[in-house]
Amino acid sequence: MRSAPFPYILAADGTAAVKATPPPGGQFIDLSLNESSYGASPRAIAAATARCADPARYPDPASTDLREALGRVHDLDPARIVCGNGSEDLLDIIGRIYARPGDEILFTEHGFAQFRLIATRLGATPVTAAEHHLTAQVEALLAAVTERTKILYLANPNNPTGTYLPTPELRRLHAGLPQSVLLVIDAAYAEYVGASDYDSGLTLARDNSAKNIVVTHTFSKAYGLAAFRVGWAYAPAGAIGAMNLVRAIGNLNAIAQAAALAALDDPGFVARTCEHTAGERTRLTAALTSLGIAVPNGRTNFLLAGFPDAGAAHRHLARDGIVTRPVADHGLPTYLRLTIGLPAENDAVIASLRSFMV
Ligand SMILES: Cc1ncc(COP(=O)(O)O)c(C=O)c1O
Incomplete structure (x- = not known):
């Protein structure tokens, strides 16, 4: 028998990730x-440039300074933060930890393309729930949960629709989910929303009793650091341990860490x-x-x-x-x-x- 990649990996469609060329x-x-x-921020660019002067030294594999700064800025326990090579890295790691072939991964009808990709690459079954006016619907999502559902990915706001679930709806969604389903709130565009009925999910996740919520954030959008690939997740203690075991040890390079740390200092x-x-x-x-x-x-x-x-x-x-x-x-x-x-x-x-x- 010849060695071969799993067929479900070859079925994954990665064509969405194309950078236009002039x-x-x-x-x-x-x-x-x-x-x-x-x-x-000019401060982020200066910090990244300064770190380039010492390329021979490895980065801190635990991104300690960045996690502590994120903890201060967002009032979070740094021990429950994990950093990644963009938030896509973390969304992917979460999939690998919680789902395998035969499991179901749930997201909305026009949900962010990576969610389907994650499910397909794992050999898990992607399941979609209908949206209403291009917006996630709590009832439809809850109705789509089965005993095989392992993860519900919700981009809030979503790409490409740009719409979001207001905080009371997010709470209702979480309250209606079985504890066995991990709710992953992808808040890549959180900074832009600026609405009083919006919360990135961190308020829900800060509550220690919520053991099935992960919130991901990125420096790629409002912070303008897409080239450096910096994402972070706030997760229950049980998930953090597993995420740290699965991620590449040096998944966030030193230049990226320096840039993100300085960017946080320029709100x-x-x-x-x-x-x-x-x-x-x-x-x-x-x-x-x-x-x-x-x-x-x-x-x-x-x-x-x-x-x-x-x-x-x-x-x-x-x-x-x-x-x-x-x-x-x-x-x-x-x-x-x-x-x-x-x-x-x-x-x-x-x-x-x-x-x-x-
Ligand atoms: C909804 C959403 N989540 C996550 C990402 C990934 O962002 P990054 O890996 O750059 O942090 C994107 C990128 O476009 C996105 O639109």
């Missing part, structure tokens, strides 16, 4: 990956990023809506734009040097997802779509 000799505006258009930068993003989101939404383009109400650094022929809109924008993300793979064939850019970039989007819609 046309030969040309410029383009990349709005395809929900990156921050406002960059990173004003993140606040300004979120303020500018929200202002541009409102402006872009109004402009696209006035062109007859459907824009569902999201609270993140991207938005969905609906077209009778999203493929034609995608090609038209691309001809004008603007790269957006079709989201048919998320069950949304009539939409494009686009990052909220800088004001001039958003002006270019509006101008391009104005000529498309005539």
